Amino acid sequence: MSSRGRTTVLAASSLLVSITASVLSLRHIDQLHPTSPVEDVLYIGSPKMVKRASFGFDGLMACMYWTRTVQYFGHRHLNGEMSYNELAPLLEITTALDPNMMAPYQFGASFLAPAPPNGAGEPDRAIRLMQYGIEHNPNDWHLYYNLGFVYYTLKDYKQASATFARGSRVPNAHPFLKILAARMAEHTGDYSTARMLWSATFETSQDSHIRLNAIAHLRSLQVDEDVTNLQAAVTRFGERAGRLPSSMEELTAAEHLPGIPIDPDGKPYELSPEGRILVQNPDNFIFVTKGTPPGYKPPAFGRLRK
Amino acid sequence: MAAIEILGLEKTYMVGFWRKRPKRALEPLHLTVDEGEIFGFLGPNGAGKTTTLKLLMGLVFPTAGSARILGREWTDPQIKAQIGFLPEQPYFYDYLTAHELLDYYGQLSGVSAPDRRHRIPEVLSHVGLTDVKGIQLRKFSKGMLQRVGIAQAILHNPRLVFFDEPMSGLDPLGRREVRDLMEQLKREGKTVFFSTHILSDAEALCDRVAIIHKGMLRSVGAIEELTSTVQGKVEVVWQGTNVPAGVRVLSADCHVTGDTVRGIINENQQDAAIDALRRERMRLVSITPLRTSLETYFVEKLQVRCESTSENTVGAAAGTRV
Amino acid sequence: MSARILHIAKNTFREAVRDRVLYNLIAFALLLSGAAILVSQISIDIERLVVVNLGLTAISLFGVLIAIFIGIGLVSKEIEKRTLYTVLSRPVRRWEFIVGKFFGLAGTLVVNTLFMAIGVFGALLYVAHRFSRPDAWIFVALYFIILEFLIICSLSLLFSSFSSPLLSAVFAFSLFVIGSFANDLRGFAGVAHGFTRWFATAAAYLVPNFSTLNVISAVAHQQPLGAHLILQNTLYALFYTVAAMSGAVLIFERRNLK
Numbered sequence: 001m002s003s004r005g006r007t008t009v010l011a012a013s014s015l016l017v018s019i020t021a022s023v024l025s026l027r028h029i030d031q032l033h034p035t036s037p038v039e040d041v042l043y044i045g046s047p048k049m050v051k052r053a054s055f056g057f058d059g060l061m062a063c064m065y066w067t068r069t070v071q072y073f074g075h076r077h078l079n080g081e082m083s084y085n086e087l088a089p090l091l092e093i094t095t096a097l098d099p100n101m102m103a104p105y106q107f108g109a110s111f112l113a114p115a116p117p118n119g120a121g122e123p124d125r126a127i128r129l130m131q132y133g134i135e136h137n138p139n140d141w142h143l144y145y146n147l148g149f150v151y152y153t154l155k156d157y158k159q160a161s162a163t164f165a166r167g168s169r170v171p172n173a174h175p176f177l178k179i180l181a182a183r184m185a186e187h188t189g190d191y192s193t194a195r196m197l198w199s200a201t202f203e204t205s206q207d208s209h210i211r212l213n214a215i216a217h218l219r220s221l222q223v224d225e226d227v228t229n230l231q232a233a234v235t236r237f238g239e240r241a242g243r244l245p246s247s248m249e250e251l252t253a254a255e256h257l258p259g260i261p262i263d264p265d266g267k268p269y270e271l272s273p274e275g276r277i278l279v280q281n282p283d284n285f286i287f288v289t290k291g292t293p294p295g296y297k298p299p300a301f302g303r304l305r306k
Numbered sequence: 307m308a309a310i311e312i313l314g315l316e317k318t319y320m321v322g323f324w325r326k327r328p329k330r331a332l333e334p335l336h337l338t339v340d341e342g343e344i345f346g347f348l349g350p351n352g353a354g355k356t357t358t359l360k361l362l363m364g365l366v367f368p369t370a371g372s373a374r375i376l377g378r379e380w381t382d383p384q385i386k387a388q389i390g391f392l393p394e395q396p397y398f399y400d401y402l403t404a405h406e407l408l409d410y411y412g413q414l415s416g417v418s419a420p421d422r423r424h425r426i427p428e429v430l431s432h433v434g435l436t437d438v439k440g441i442q443l444r445k446f447s448k449g450m451l452q453r454v455g456i457a458q459a460i461l462h463n464p465r466l467v468f469f470d471e472p473m474s475g476l477d478p479l480g481r482r483e484v485r486d487l488m489e490q491l492k493r494e495g496k497t498v499f500f501s502t503h504i505l506s507d508a509e510a511l512c513d514r515v516a517i518i519h520k521g522m523l524r525s526v527g528a529i530e531e532l533t534s535t536v537q538g539k540v541e542v543v544w545q546g547t548n549v550p551a552g553v554r555v556l557s558a559d560c561h562v563t564g565d566t567v568r569g570i571i572n573e574n575q576q577d578a579a580i581d582a583l584r585r586e587r588m589r590l591v592s593i594t595p596l597r598t599s600l601e602t603y604f605v606e607k608l609q610v611r612c613e614s615t616s617e618n619t620v621g622a623a624a625g626t627r628v
Numbered sequence: 629m630s631a632r633i634l635h636i637a638k639n640t641f642r643e644a645v646r647d648r649v650l651y652n653l654i655a656f657a658l659l660l661s662g663a664a665i666l667v668s669q670i671s672i673d674i675e676r677l678v679v680v681n682l683g684l685t686a687i688s689l690f691g692v693l694i695a696i697f698i699g700i701g702l703v704s705k706e707i708e709k710r711t712l713y714t715v716l717s718r719p720v721r722r723w724e725f726i727v728g729k730f731f732g733l734a735g736t737l738v739v740n741t742l743f744m745a746i747g748v749f750g751a752l753l754y755v756a757h758r759f760s761r762p763d764a765w766i767f768v769a770l771y772f773i774i775l776e777f778l779i780i781c782s783l784s785l786l787f788s789s790f791s792s793p794l795l796s797a798v799f800a801f802s803l804f805v806i807g808s809f810a811n812d813l814r815g816f817a818g819v820a821h822g823f824t825r826w827f828a829t830a831a832a833y834l835v836p837n838f839s840t841l842n843v844i845s846a847v848a849h850q851q852p853l854g855a856h857l858i859l860q861n862t863l864y865a866l867f868y869t870v871a872a873m874s875g876a877v878l879i880f881e882r883r884n885l886k
């Protein structure tokens with residue numbers, strides 16, 4: 001073989017070996033510090049510092065931080081961590097870098113206020129984030145919707161109603177803001193209002209976390225509503241017959257229902273000997289408040305599932 | 307042993323940025339250069355001279371063919387220590403001085419430090435660069451760079467040197483010096499292979515020449531062989547201001563310039579002419595056989611007008627060197 | 629290693645020095661002393677943080693710029709100006725030329741970095757009045773920065789071996805930027821689906837991962853670094869450099885010179 005041919009063979013093999021080796025060592029390094037992208041958030045916690053350090057590439061940095069936020073949330077969520085301590089700073093930095101980016105506000109509305117494990121449990125920062133967004137985008141009705149939604153989840157119906165009303169006056173606002181404002185004023189924490197809110201959240205967002213969260217809420221709402229109605233039927237049966245129905249069949253016959261009612265998973269509801277309506281797999285409906293056996297504890301971490 | 311054996315080297319360049327088209331630069335070339343000779347590689351612009359040299363130096367890769375240099379495969383890195391190369395229009399690291407450059411090149415060629423110390427001033431004075439200490443090459447003139455180029459080619463005492471147009475950019479004195487240098491190399495038993503389109507240089511120096519045109523080898527041989535298509539004529543030169551009748555009957559065109567006369571006669575009438583001159587007591591200066599010049603040969607052979615005629619100082623006769 | 633590689637490396641270093649590359653040290657010194665004086669006047673508590681962050685970041689940026697701007701010309705300029713002819717017609721193999729160039733450039737950067745490091749420690753002493761034990765981690769950060777330079781040098785050389793200086797600069801600089809956000813790219817791959825995910829994962833492993841070599845923030849906060857990380861980063865940088873250099877050799881070995 002000529003000396004040039006020998007060099008070629010050697011260089012080609014060393015290329016292959018060293019590329020493989022570099023990928024392998026990178027995998028090792030990954031195991032050494034898996035959460036590195038978020039680490040520097042801890043160092044530069046102040047959004048102003050980050051903005052100054054981004055040398056005018058604010059937009060690009062905002063995208064970067066937004067990706068980090070989603071990744072951080074997804075990562076923690078997947079690993080079933082109970083806390084999202086860096087979620088608020090991440091969102092604040094992202095919106096400080098680009099106050100006109102809508103996605104972080106929507107994300108914050110869904111996940112900042114709820115208590116762990118479903119959110120960061122920081123309602124005050126959630127409200128502040130939304131107000132900051134409204135300051136910078138006073139003509140975007142979505143932000144009023146998001147803020148009102150946060151108030152609603154905090155059961156502050158008065159503020160929620162006022163916020164929805166403000167939002168409904170923004171040009172091109174979605175008409176349902178008016179309806180929401182009215183319903184909040186009557187303070188009906190009823191199921192149809194809740195359903196309306198969660199459906200709107202689902203429809204106005206593209207983010208898979210937000211949408212899955214909304215679906216989980218809608219499914220749980222359905223269960224709550226069904227259980228409430230069936231429990232009322234049990235009570236009616238008791239008042240009429242002077243005893244509890246012996247089975248679901250007896251209850252449905254007495255109520256003239258076409259069949260045994262089923263939950264969103266297609267499983268029939270059950271009747272306990274004590275006359276309680278139960279959903280078969282409460283673990284599949286992480287936000288249910290009704291239809292669970294006494295002493296039921298929701299799973300340690302609630303996974304959002306389809 | 308042959309110093310260079312070129313065995314069918316050929317080169318097709320691919321030109322064009324997007325859709326590559328082939329450009330034939332060198333047809334398969336077969337050529338042998340003996341050790342100890344000065345070999346001229348002649349051809350007009352774009353003939354393929356530089357291409358051939360770059361192929362031999364391994365700077366570009368041939369489309370096909372191979373070569374042997376000093377008895378070894380031409381890709382063998384070891385032979386590189388025994389050859390010197392002067393590229394055309396050489397250019398060097400311009401942040402170095404001539405001494406630093408030669409020192410660096412000496413290191414690369416494996417010349418030991420003590421050898422470099424005495425060899426560098428030697429080759430520099432050899433090429434007429436004596437007063438250049440401490441001057442960076444960026445401040446060198448074109449001719450000075452050419453001289454540095456020659457110096458680096460002979461620095462490591464190579465057995466075989468390749469010069470691509472060694473005379474270009476040189477003043478008359480410089481040309482003279484380079485000619486002398488090549489002749490000295492030959493005396494030292496080195497082989498010199500140089501390309502040129504300056505025919506007088508080739509005529510003056512070469513043992514043999516090859517003529518290449520449009521990438522194709524047209525002829526190879528000693529200058530005499532190529533040009534001695536003696537037309538059976540000789541040139542007679544004598545002192546005087548008139549043409550004696552004895553000569554006039556023999557020939558034809560005689561030119562009087564000052565007090566010398568040149569006349570062209572047939573070779574077989576040479577003796578008669580001498581007798582005639584003697585009778586008139588005129589002093590004979592020279593008699594030389596008349597040959598086709600390389601230039602004439604060149605023009606005939608290639609059927610092109612040689613653009614280098616202005617540079618060309620070839621006399622009418624090959625034998626005018628007195 | 630052959631002596632020729634050493635000679636080529638030395639000549640490359642000499643070229644950089646004669647091109648007045650080390651003058652960047654003046655700019656660096658001005659920047660650093662200005663910052664040190666300013667920060668010691670206006671803020672208490674974070675002087676050390678500012679000096680370390682600014683000093684190390686500047687070292688790394690200055691070095692990367694030098695590595696790119698010298699590296700991209702190392703091969704292509706020699707081909708363009710035809711200085712290579714008289715080098716390669718000597719007993720120099722093409723791979724020796726490439727490797728020699730690499731060591732010359734790397735050497736230039738190491739010397740440059742050493743001078744800058746002295747500056748950083750000087751500034752640190754000026755604002756903090758004494759050194760503390762965790763300051764030793766700065767050496768590790770500097771070491772990682774030099775590893776980063778090795779990768780950049782080899783990449784610039786790789787690009788230089790087949791494309792023009794301008795294009796090489798664009799390539800090398802994009803890779804530097806992408807590589808600095810390599811972990812974000814990894815994160816992106818984690819949330820993407822299908823082909824995008826596959827592509828992003830491959831890219832995340834193939835671009836140079838400069839995020840792992842950047843420990844400036846950690847060092848500024850006096851956090852210790854594990855021995856394991858030091859070892860793995862060293863291995864990673866060496867493998868990556870060897871890979872890029874092999875690529876450069878492969879390309880240059882078959883290149884027809886102009």
Ligand SMILES: Nc1ncnc2c1ncn2[C@@H]1O[C@H](COP(=O)(O)OP(=O)(O)OP(=O)(O)O)[C@@H](O)[C@H]1O
Binds near residue numbers: 331358886
């Ligand atoms: N890198 C290249 N790419 C494409 N074509 C080339 C290249 N180098 C040379 N050529 C072509 O090859 C042919 C021979 O060129 P070469 O340089 O060998 O000529 P030359 O005999 O040295 O001429 P000159 O006397 O002008 O130096 C020319 O037609 C030229 O256009």
Ligand SMILES: [Mg+2]
Binds near residue numbers: 355356394470
């Ligand atoms: Mg030429």
